[in-house]
Amino acid sequence: MTGTATARRIAALALPALVVLAAEPLYVLVDTAVVGHLGSVPLAAVALGGTVMTMAAWLGTVLAYGTTGRAARRYGAGDRAAAVAEGIQASWLALAAGLLITLLIEITALPLGRALSGGDPAVTAAVAEWLRVAALGAPGLLLAAAGNGWLRGVQDLRRPLYFVLGPNLLSAVLCPVLVYPVGLGLVGSAVANATAQTLSGVLFVGALIAERVSLRPRPKVIVQQLVLGRDLLARGLAFQASFLSATAVAARFGTAVVGAHQIAISLWFFTALVLDALAIAAQALVGAALGAGDGEYARQLARRIAVAGAVCGIAFAAVIGAGAGVVPGWFSDDPQVRAQAMIAWPWFAAMQPAAGVVFALDGVLIGAGDVRYLRNLTIVAAFGGFLPAIWTAYALDLGLGGIWAGLTLFVVIRLVALLLRLRSGRWAVTGAVR
Template identity: 80%
Template sequence: MSPAADTAPTSAASPRRIAGLALPALVVLAAEPLYVLVDTAVVGHLGRVPLAAVAIGGTVMSVAAWLGTVMAYGTTGRAARRFGAGHRAAAVAEGVQASWLAVAVGLALAVGLQFLAAPLARTLAGGGSDVADAAAQWLRIAALGAPGLLLAAAGNGWLRGVQDTRRPLRYVLGANVLSAVLCPLLVYPLGLGLIGSAVANVVAQTVSGVLFVGALVAERVSLRPHPAVIVRQLVLGRDLLVRGAAFQASFLSATTVAARFGTAVVAAHQIAVQLFFFTALVLDAVAIAAQSLVGAALGRGDAAGARRLARRITLIGGVCGVAFALVIAAGAGVVPSWFSDDPQVHGQAMIAWPWFVAMQPIAGVVFALDGVLIGAGDVRYLRNLTIVAALGAFLPAIWAAYALDLGLGGIWAGLTVFIVVRLVGLLLRLRSGRWAVVGAVRPT
C-alpha cells in the first residue's frame, strides 16, 4: 500500500481482510524474536556463562522492547480511529509525534544503561559473578540500539493504523536478515564472541529505525515536533505503560528467581521464555489486525462490525494456539538442543516444557482479545486486569516457588495461572460489550 492509498477502510469483519493484515504482520512480529532465537543459539554454543549473560542482559533490554510495544500499540489504536473516520493525514501525524517521543526515550535509555548496566546485571544475577560481568558488557553495547528499536516501533504503529503492513514487512525483515548474517560472523570468524551478538543487535535496530523514518518523510507531512501532542500521547498511553510495567515486573522477577536456582536453570529459562515470547508475538499477528480493524470500525461508527470482528478474532486466536501447542509438543526432544549442548540445561528445559505446551491455546485467545481491546482504546480495563493477574497470581506464585524450592516448574506454573486469570477477565469484558465505544477519538 502506497502513501497515497485510498483511505476508505474495507469491511472490518472480512476474513480475507483479517488475513491480509495479519500475515504480513506475522512476519514482522516473528522477525525480531526469531533473530533473538538465532542469537541465543549462536551464543549458547559459546558455553553456559555467555548464554546466561544474554539471558540477564536480554531481560533488561526487554524493557526497551516493552516501551516499543506500548508505543506501537497506542499509536495503532489512535491512528486507526482517525483513519477509519477518513482523516489519513491526522493518522500519520500521530506517527510523527510518536517518532519524536521514540528518539527522546531511546537516547535516554542508551545513555542511562552505560551507567546502570553493571548494577542491574549484578542484581539480576544475584551478586557479582562472571555471568554478571559478561551481561553488563553485552548490555552496554546492545543499549545503543534503543533509539532505532523505538523508532521502528512507532513506525509500525502508525503504518498498522493506516492498514499498511507491507512496508513494515520489508523494513523489519530486511534489517533482521542482515543482522542474522552478521551475528555468527562477528561471534565466531571475527572472534568478537559475546560482544559480536550485541553489535549485530545494534545494527538491526538502527537500520530498521532509519527505514521507518524514511517512510514518514515519504508521506510529505510536517515533521515538526509538537510537545502538546506528545504530552497527550503520553497521557493516553499511561494505562498501557502501567500494564506493561506489570508484565515487566513479572518477567524480571521470574528471571531473578531462576538465576537463584543456578546457571543451568536460568539458561533453560532463557530458552523457554524466548520461545514463549516468539510464540506470543506470532500469535499477536491476529491481534495486530484486530487493533487496526477494530479501531477503524469504531472510528467510522460501526460498533456492530467491531463486535463481529471480536468474536471472529477470538475463534482464530484459539485455533492458532492449538496449532502451536501441537508443534511445540512434537519438538520437545529436539528444540532445546538447538540452543545448548549442556545436558543439565536440557533437563531443566524439559521441566518447563509441559507448562509451555498447555498454555498455548489459552494464550492464543488472550493475545487476540488483547488486540481487540487495545484497538478499541479500552486500555484502562486491560491495565486493571493485568495488575490483578500479576500481583494476585504470577508474582506470588514464582516467589512461592523460590521459597518452597519448586524450581523452574514452579515458575512456569505461575505463568500459566497468570494467563488463565487474564483469559477469564477478557471473556467477561467481551461479553459485556462496554468496550465498543464509537468515534474518531475515544472519550477518556
C-alpha cells in the same frame, strides 16, 4: 464484509506482522552463535548486555501498540493525515526516549556490567564495552517501533516488513564479517546491532517524510500518547513481576526444576510471539472499525478474532501434546530436567486454547483504546492470582506443577474478565478518538 473476506484480511495483517516480530529474535540467535565462538566471556557479555537492550525493545513494543490503536481510529474515520500525525508525534517521543536511553547507558555501562556479572572483572568490562556501542542503536530502535505503530494503524504492513527484515538481514551478514575478518571481535557484534536498528529507524522516518505532512511536534498529542503508554507500561510491569517471580521460585526448587521451567517458558513465549501477530491484526482492524463509527462491525471482528485465537491455541495444544516426549530432549540431555519438564507439560498444553483467546482479545481492547481496563485486569490477575499461587507453591513445596498451575490461573482469570468485557460492549466506543 463476509466472514471469508474478514478471515483473509486478518491473515493479510497477521502474517507480515509475524515476520516482523520474528526478525529480531532470529537475529539475536545469529548474533549469539557468532559471538559464542569467541569464548565464554564475550558470550556472557552479549547475554547480559542483551537483557538491558531488551528493556528498550519492550518500551518500543509499548509505543508501537499505543500508536497502532490511535492511528487506526483516525484512519478508520477517513483521516489518513491525522493517522500519520499520530506517527509523527510518536516518533518525536521515540527519539527523545531513545536519546535518553543512550545517554543513561553510556553513563552507567560499567556499573551495569558489574551488577549483571556479579563482579567478575573480565565479564564486567566486556558487558560495558558491548553496551556502550549497542546503546547507540536505541533511538533507531524506538523510531522503528513508532513507525511500525502508525503503519499498522493505516493497515500498511508491507513497508514495515521491508524496513525491519532488510536491516536485520544486513546485520546478520555484517556481524560475522565485523567480528572475524575485520577483527572487531565483541565490538563488531554491537556495531552490527546498532547499524541495523539505526537503518531501520531512518527508513521509518523516511516513510513519514514521504507523506508530506507537518513534522512539527504537538505536545498535547504527545501527552495523550504518554498517558496511553503509562497504562501499557503498568500492565507490562505486572507481567515482568510475575514471570521474574516464577523463575525465582523455580530456582528455589533446584537446578533441574529451573532448567525445565526455562524450557517450558521459552516455548510459551514463542507461542505468545505467534499469537501477538494476531493481536496486532486485531489492533489495526478494530481501531479502524471504531474510528469509522461502525461499532457493530467492530464487535463482529472481535468475536471472529477471538475464535481465530482459540483455533490457533487448539492447534498449539495438539502440537505441544504430541511433542511431549520429544521436545524437552531438544533442549537438555539431563534426565532430571526432562522429567521435570514433563510435570509442566500438561499445564503448558492445556492452557493454550485459553491463551489464544486472551492474546486475541488483548489486541481487540488495545485497538479499541480500552487500555485502562487491560491495565487493571493484568494487575489484579498478577497480584491477586499468579503471584499468590506461585509463592503458595513454594511454601507448600508443590514444585514446578504448582508454578504452572499459577500461570494457568493467571490466564484463566484474564480469559473470564476479557470475555465479560467483550460481552458487555462497553469497550466499543466509536469515533476518531476515544
